Amino acid sequence: MTHEPRGRGPSLRLVGKDDRSGAYGTASVTRDVDWSILMARAQEGDRVAYQRLLQEITPYLRSLAARRLRDPNDIEDVVQDVLLTVHSIRQTYDPSRPFAPWLVAIANRRFIDRLRRGGRTRDREIPLTAEHETFCEPPANLEESLDRHELEGAVNNLPPAQQRAIRLLKLKEMSLKEAATVSGISITSLKVNAHRALKSLRKMLVDRSEP
Amino acid sequence: MIKTPDLIASLAANATPVRRLRPPVMRAACWLLLAAVVLTLLAINQGIRPDLVQRLSEPAFAVSMATSLLTGVLAAVAAFLVSLPDRSRLWLLLPVPALVAWLSNVGYQCLVQWVAIGPDGISLGEAARCFATLVLTSLPLSLAMLVMLRYAAPLRPNAAAFMGSLAVAAITATALSLFHTVDATVMILMWNFGTAVLFVGLAGVFGRRMFRWVAPRTFYARD
Numbered sequence: 001m002t003h004e005p006r007g008r009g010p011s012l013r014l015v016g017k018d019d020r021s022g023a024y025g026t027a028s029v030t031r032d033v034d035w036s037i038l039m040a041r042a043q044e045g046d047r048v049a050y051q052r053l054l055q056e057i058t059p060y061l062r063s064l065a066a067r068r069l070r071d072p073n074d075i076e077d078v079v080q081d082v083l084l085t086v087h088s089i090r091q092t093y094d095p096s097r098p099f100a101p102w103l104v105a106i107a108n109r110r111f112i113d114r115l116r117r118g119g120r121t122r123d124r125e126i127p128l129t130a131e132h133e134t135f136c137e138p139p140a141n142l143e144e145s146l147d148r149h150e151l152e153g154a155v156n157n158l159p160p161a162q163q164r165a166i167r168l169l170k171l172k173e174m175s176l177k178e179a180a181t182v183s184g185i186s187i188t189s190l191k192v193n194a195h196r197a198l199k200s201l202r203k204m205l206v207d208r209s210e211p
Numbered sequence: 212m213i214k215t216p217d218l219i220a221s222l223a224a225n226a227t228p229v230r231r232l233r234p235p236v237m238r239a240a241c242w243l244l245l246a247a248v249v250l251t252l253l254a255i256n257q258g259i260r261p262d263l264v265q266r267l268s269e270p271a272f273a274v275s276m277a278t279s280l281l282t283g284v285l286a287a288v289a290a291f292l293v294s295l296p297d298r299s300r301l302w303l304l305l306p307v308p309a310l311v312a313w314l315s316n317v318g319y320q321c322l323v324q325w326v327a328i329g330p331d332g333i334s335l336g337e338a339a340r341c342f343a344t345l346v347l348t349s350l351p352l353s354l355a356m357l358v359m360l361r362y363a364a365p366l367r368p369n370a371a372a373f374m375g376s377l378a379v380a381a382i383t384a385t386a387l388s389l390f391h392t393v394d395a396t397v398m399i400l401m402w403n404f405g406t407a408v409l410f411v412g413l414a415g416v417f418g419r420r421m422f423r424w425v426a427p428r429t430f431y432a433r434d
Contacts (some may be wrong), residue, residue, distance in 0.1 A: 055216075092296060098297075
């Protein structure tokens with residue numbers, strides 16, 4: 001609080017400068033004074049004030065970043081970069097001076113760094129696409145959905161008792177006991193039905209693949 | 212990627228009290244005080260050049276000394292100013308008038324009174340002592356400047372390194388003309404322009420790397 005009277009004068013002067021970069025009116029003056037006070041407290045080790053300050057500047061930084069960068073991931077990443085920089089050089093802030101120009105200067109450096117890095121990446125690297133991944137990851141190469149449709153069709157052709165047994169025991173992978181309690185069918189009958197179902201499924205699927 | 216609210220929470224948890232930096236002009240004054248101490252120690256150790264008083268009465272020499280010293284002072288002030296995020300980049304122009312006066316004065320002197328290296332103009336021993344002065348002056352001053360400017364690393368490393376090295380070069384050149392009889396034109400050129408180019412060049416090549424070395428850790432941990 002002791003910094004408030006000192007902070008008010010210069011911030012009025014420099015918020016005029018800030019207006020050109022997009023902060024508006026008296027609201028930004030009071031906001032700047034608030035941030036100055038919070039930062040001054042943070043420098044003295046007040047964690048609550050520091051957390052509040054970082055939470056308040058984050059949306060502001062996002063809006064600044066959105067003017068320079070397109071990709072939302074980039075924006076979030078660069079906002080985090082700015083927060084880390086603010087943290088590592090927080091002793092350079094002088095509470096008698098306005099906070100926003102200090103923050104904006106740091107933010108601009110990080111935005112420019114990010115844009116440069118983006119340019120370098122575009123020049124030298126080719127991003128991996130879905131096609132590239134198909135070659136690296138085995139599951140991507142297997143069309144499992146087709147097999148599943150065929151199996152579903154075959155199961156639907158079974159008699160209802162066998163259908164229920166195969167769904168509970170094999171597709172949902174229940175134990176005999178669980179399946180018996182869920183369906184109310186005896187364990188023996190489930191076993192028999194599942195056995196018959198597998199047998200006819202095997203017959204159906206083998207027939208289909210070897211016509 | 213860590214989520215931003217989590218990052219904020221962890222930063223807030225690490226918010227140890229920090230000591231605010233003193234005003235930049237005062238920090239420059241501290242560095243210049245160190246420079247004065249180094250020069251005094253060297254003067255005690257090596258001795259001032261014998262004809263200093265006589266030479267100082269010559270306007271050309273006096274102007275050259277004064278402008279190189281002024282360049283050093285102004286460059287140090289500018290270095291500490293541009294190392295802060297919210298100060299204008301235009302402060303880089305602060306030492307320019309003194310720098311121009313210094314270098315043009317040296318250049319003009321060389322042009323009008325070219326003194327070739329005479330038979331006793333330069334000896335290997337003198338050159339070695341000159342070099343010793345150069346290293347003894349510039350090394351502690353460079354290291355001190357580097358450590359004092361470390362907060363500029365995430366912001367304007369090149370500008371701060373450039374100004375810092377210009378300050379070191381100017382002070383070193385002043386020291387050389389204080390302690391050594393370098394009257395041959397080539398030697399004057401070498402020790403004045405040479406030192407300036409040497410330090411500014413070194414800063415250009417190694418500035419970023421050196422800053423990375425002393426920079427606050429949290430920033431570079433992510434790279």
